[in-house]
Amino acid sequence: MLRPCWTCRSRTxxxxxxxxPCSKCEKAGLECHDKRPLRWVKGVAIRGKLRGHIFEQTSKASGNPRTARPGRNQVSLTSAKRLQILHTPSFAMEDPRIHNLDQLSKYYIDYYNKRICNLYILFDSDKNPFxxxxxxxxxxLALQKSIVALAARHFANTGHSFDATDAVAPSRFMKANTxxxxxxxxxxxxLSSSLLDAGSRRLETTMATxxxxxxxxxxxxxIDGWNSHLQGARSLLMLNQCFVDPNPERGSNIDPGDTVRDTRQFIIEQLLLVETLGSALSYPKTVSEAFTGNDGTKHQESVVRSFLGCPGFLLRAVQFFSDQRCLIADVKEREHPPSSSILRDIMEMLELTEGFDSLEWASDFKRRAASPTTEVKSLCMLSQAYKVATLLYGRRVLSALSTQPTSNNAKLVSQLLSLIExxxxxxxxxxCxxxxxxxxxxESWAKSQQAFVMESLRALWDSTSCLNVIGASKILRDHWKREDFPDALMCEISDVGGLGRGWLLI
Incomplete structure (x- = not known):
């Protein structure tokens, strides 16, 4: 940005x-404009004595004049004003189908278009699937309402701070919460009505909702709610296998088209990502069998549609370590000693993860994304951060097979914190x-490391306004209180399943 934005200048x-957009506009929940935007107002003037005045109209039906109330009483405190709309929603101007919606829905749809779509994608573009x-x-209707609900919740969250999310927010954010x-x-x-409609074939919109x-x-x-939605999606897919089957049954001439196929694949990719990282921090077996992509493989990367920028191989490694947790939990329930093959498989995957080339991945990612704003070095650091985190996660799973305290991960932790910084x-x-x-x-037990992690979570909250960031900070604060526990007890809680709930920290 070469000059101060108009929004900040107008707010002095x-x-x-x-x-x-600049960080101050993002934090305030306002649209960041380079120059004064167009503003649509009621009445014949935007300022002066005629502000808000509407001239008399003649009714075609009766021929009698319909007079408006005096100007100052004419202008009511609309939902748009409560939300401090500074412009007419751009999406409302682009799609005529939105004109029949109420002003509040228009605002939130435009908020989704401007704020949410680029939040849940790595690189925003005109091909952004969100x-x-x-x-x-x-x-x-269900998908439309979910879009509006998502935008309203995000706007409401921006009215809170990292340290006081329970504090009373200004009225406009309280209204957004409602x-x-x-x-x-x-x-x-x-959504319930759509699912009860046996004749409905709009599976794409249902899955998107x-x-x-x-x-x-x-x-x-x-916490937990994501898994209930995930299980519902899985049940729908079992009933509609054609949603993920690239080859229709013989004799069927129904072709869903490129757009529908692309939407289906995108939804499957996102559900798979949610399942992988969600199950990694949940009790074993709380998240059941994995989704499978159209080509029968998992975590096939799509640069344009990348959500976290995590390499597909590392996601598969996380999934593997999570699956081993389930096997370990199963043998412990049966009071059998873990098989040596489990230990061998985990060690082999740790070696493969250690050998993953982040620079090669980043170079290929950059080439396919054709993004002039992101350097290979930054992409390499992002990949390396996920690589080190995957190694730490795999080591924690490995520690569940041993009665010894968790191995010393100080070097990896320092490396990961440096990458985050x-x-x-x-x-x-x-x-991401x-x-x-x-x-x-x-793995951070030094006070300086814990302070840095908290500051990083604070920055993530300012960037995303997702309450799961607050949840992550509370889990870690409770976890760090255990540092004075005996080594034997530390072994028991070293397994990531000890979090107590099903957490989705993405």
Missing amino acids: IQCDQSRS RNLLSLGMEN DALVFKTQTIEA ILLLIFLDLLESG ALQNDAILFK LLWPTFIAGL
């Missing part, structure tokens, strides 16, 4: 000019680091 505050869901939402609850209820009702409800859960807490200057990549930051926190 100093713009940080860090990026577009933005493409807007068109589907104009034709499906809006989010109302629209979420309407989403559930519309479930996906957005999962992301809504991230904004609300990231280096990436704090890149807002696009830093927002909740899971690695949390894994680093589990």
